[in-house]
Amino acid sequence: MEYLILGDIIIAMEQKSLFEEDYKNQPLASRLRPQTLEEFVGQEHLLGEGKILRKLIESDNISSIIFWGPPGVGKTTLARIIANRTNSEFINFSAVNNGIKDIRVVMNQAEENRKFGAKTIVFVDEIHRFNKAQQDAFLPFVEKGSIILIGATTENPSFEVNSALLSRCKVFVLQGLKSENLFKLLNRAITDKRGFGEQTISIDEESLKIIAEFANGDARMALSTLEMVILNGDVDKNGNIIVTKDTLEQCISKKSLLYDKNGEEHYNIISALHKSMRNSDPDAAVYWLARMLEAGEDPLYIARRVVRFASEDIGLADPHALEIAVAAYHACHFIGMPECSVNLTEAVIYMAMAPKSNAMEIAYNIAKSDAIKNLAEPVPLVIRNAPTKLMKELNYGRGYQYAHDTESKLTNMQCLPDSLVGTEYYKPTEQGLEAKYKTKLEQIKEWKRNH
Numbered sequence: 303m304e305y306l307i308l309g310d311i312i313i314a315m316e317q318k319s320l321f322e323e324d325y326k327n328q329p330l331a332s333r334l335r336p337q338t339l340e341e342f343v344g345q346e347h348l349l350g351e352g353k354i355l356r357k358l359i360e361s362d363n364i365s366s367i368i369f370w371g372p373p374g375v376g377k378t379t380l381a382r383i384i385a386n387r388t389n390s391e392f393i394n395f396s397a398v399n400n401g402i403k404d405i406r407v408v409m410n411q412a413e414e415n416r417k418f419g420a421k422t423i424v425f426v427d428e429i430h431r432f433n434k435a436q437q438d439a440f441l442p443f444v445e446k447g448s449i450i451l452i453g454a455t456t457e458n459p460s461f462e463v464n465s466a467l468l469s470r471c472k473v474f475v476l477q478g479l480k481s482e483n484l485f486k487l488l489n490r491a492i493t494d495k496r497g498f499g500e501q502t503i504s505i506d507e508e509s510l511k512i513i514a515e516f517a518n519g520d521a522r523m524a525l526s527t528l529e530m531v532i533l534n535g536d537v538d539k540n541g542n543i544i545v546t547k548d549t550l551e552q553c554i555s556k557k558s559l560l561y562d563k564n565g566e567e568h569y570n571i572i573s574a575l576h577k578s579m580r581n582s583d584p585d586a587a588v589y590w591l592a593r594m595l596e597a598g599e600d601p602l603y604i605a606r607r608v609v610r611f612a613s614e615d616i617g618l619a620d621p622h623a624l625e626i627a628v629a630a631y632h633a634c635h636f637i638g639m640p641e642c643s644v645n646l647t648e649a650v651i652y653m654a655m656a657p658k659s660n661a662m663e664i665a666y667n668i669a670k671s672d673a674i675k676n677l678a679e680p681v682p683l684v685i686r687n688a689p690t691k692l693m694k695e696l697n698y699g700r701g702y703q704y705a706h707d708t709e710s711k712l713t714n715m716q717c718l719p720d721s722l723v724g725t726e727y728y729k730p731t732e733q734g735l736e737a738k739y740k741t742k743l744e745q746i747k748e749w750k751r752n753h
Contacts, residue, residue, distance in 0.1 A: 330529040331522045333496045334487075336379055337386060343521070344483040345376060345476055355474055362388050364423065366444050368453040368463065371476030372638065374520030377454035380476075381425040384452065390421035405439040413448040422449045429453035430462035437464040444470050458636070478519025485514045487521055488528050498543075503532060505545040516554050518598040518639075527554060568599075572607060575650070579608075580615050584654035591650050592643075601642050605631035608649050619659035619734035626652050657734030665727040672722060679719035712746060714753045 336342045339349060339356060348355040358364050364384055369377040385392040393408060412422035424440075426432070443449045444467065451471065453459075459468055479487075488510045491497035513531070517524035531553045535543040571593055578586035594604055605627070612627040630649035634642040688698035703713035716723060730740035 329526065330491060330497060331525040334491055334494060334525060336376075336383065339383060342376060342379065342383065343487050344479040348474055348476070359384055359387060362390075364388070364450055364452070366449075366451040366471045368429065368455065368459050368468070368471045368473045369476055370455055370457075370459050370473055372478050372519060373456055374517070374522035374524075375476045375479055376521065377476060378427055381427075381452050381454065384423065385425070388421075388423060390423045390450065391415060392423045392425065395424050395426045402436055402439050405436065409439070409443040409448060412443060413446070416446075416448045423452060424449045425452045425454070427454050428456075430455040430457040430459070434464055437467050441467050441470075479517075479521055479524075480519070481511070481514045484517055484519075484521060484524045485510055488513060488524060491525055491528055498532060502540075502542040503535075503545070504542060505532070505535075509545060509547065509550050512550065513554075515598055572604070575604070576607065576611060576615075579611055579650060579653040580658065582654055582658070584651045587650045587654045588647055591646060595639065595643050595646070601634040601639055601646060602631065604646055605634045605649070608646070608653060611653055614663045615658055615660055616653065616656045617659045617662040617736065618730065618739050619657040619736040621735065623653060623656050657736070659731045659733045659736050661728060661730050661736065664729070669727045672725070676719065676721060679721060682716050682719065684715055685717055710749065712749055712753075714750050 339359060342349060347353065350356065359380075369380060371377055381394075385394075391412075395405075395408070408424065412424070415422050426440075429437070440449070440451055441464070444451050451467075453463065453471065455462060459473055463471075492503050492505070493499045509531075510528075513524055513527050516527060531545050531550050532543055534549055534553060535545040536549070537543055571590055575587055575590040575594070578590055591604065595601060609624070609627040609631055612623040616623040626649050630642075630645045633645035636642075637645075683697050684699070684701045686693070686698040688694045693699075701715075703715050705711050705713050718725060728743070730736045730743060732740065
């Protein structure tokens with residue numbers, strides 16, 4: 303670590319040392335940290351050929367930016383790659399170790415650099431940890447161009463970063479790495495001399511895929527897990543390391559994790575959750591929910607299935623089910639795992655306990671069949687829109703009855719095509735609130751028969 307001494311303030315700065323050259327004493331994730339864009343894995347939407355962030359880095363034309371994304375997706379690594387490529391002075395600033403006084407000293411030095419035509423890039427990891435006053439200290443220097451600020455955060459910058467500062471930064475959203483990205487990274491760790499390339503490691507492809515799934519988009523976790531299983535592997539008489547399934551299971555401590563999120567077991571378990579809720583079995587539903595979440599399943603995937611369930615299996619028997627399902631989805635999006643597990647549990651138990659009705663799904667499926675068979679059926683003239691004089695002359699909208707103008711708020715207009723008059727799609731059940739809607743619908747139909 304190099305220290306920038308400005309007056310009586312000491313700021314920690316990045317510098318390679320002899321100790322850092324000793325890769326063997328560093329964790330695997332540090333040893334294998336990409337040094338170039340070519341080594342970087344994932345974030346193709348930002349770093350693919352021709353993408354804006356790649357162009358900015360390659361041209362050394364970075365402006366103030368914030369990297370937002372979950373842990374282990376490459377925020378700090380990208381900052382280091384920028385540091386390696388830029389001609390600017392690069393300062394790695396810690397939101398944990400440095401305060402307002404430190405910020406002002408560095409900013410003043412950056413202002414001096416600017417006067418001599420030199421740029422200063424300040425990287426702030428975990429920028430969300432800075433309070434408003436600390437963030438405000440950066441603002442005038444970002445505005446004047448004294449510094450180029452690069453912030454990294456796992457929290458939504460809309461809530462955690464001063465709005466004035468945020469408005470002067472371009473936000474790049476980094477996504478959790480795909481399993482195939484992590485699998486590629488793990489293979490590199492086995493063969494690269496910075497990893498285990500100078501040793502003979504026996505680990506099968508399936509185990510690497512399991513680790514990739516277990517890491518749930520986090521490269522640091524994937525590499526740390528791989529390092530653990532290799533260090534705990536069996537050593538044969540020739541010094542070769544053999545990683546067995548038993549070793550893998552012990553290191554990740556979760557046998558239930560040994561399933562492919564894209565394979566048959568994935569669909570078996572989501573089916574089990576859906577059918578447990580449909581069968582009004584909250585205990586089974588929570589169990590299958592836990593099986594998926596603890597196996598690293600995307601909580602948003604589960605939340606989407608619960609939203610579908612709320613309308614498919616509950617519907618108007620309890621209209622609040624959809625509100626709760628959608629709220630659970632948003633909660634998962636805001637806070638992620640592991641905190642959102644309780645939000646999903648609330649939604650799943652509610653769905654299991656709610657009255658059930660599939661009347662809406664049946665209604666749509668029958669209507670869908672008729673719609674496909676009768677795609678050319680004309681809209682009745684009485685309910686057509688008539689925005690032009692010609693349309694009015696062709697009787698579009700003639701005889702239309704505005705329901706709000708009637709005492710009963712009902713009319714006897716024909717709204718279905720001629721060939722489908724009298725067809726009934728929605729047939730409400732007696733479950734929950736739908737019984738009330740059934741009574742209401744019967745009253746509406748009775749009125750229309752009498753008029």
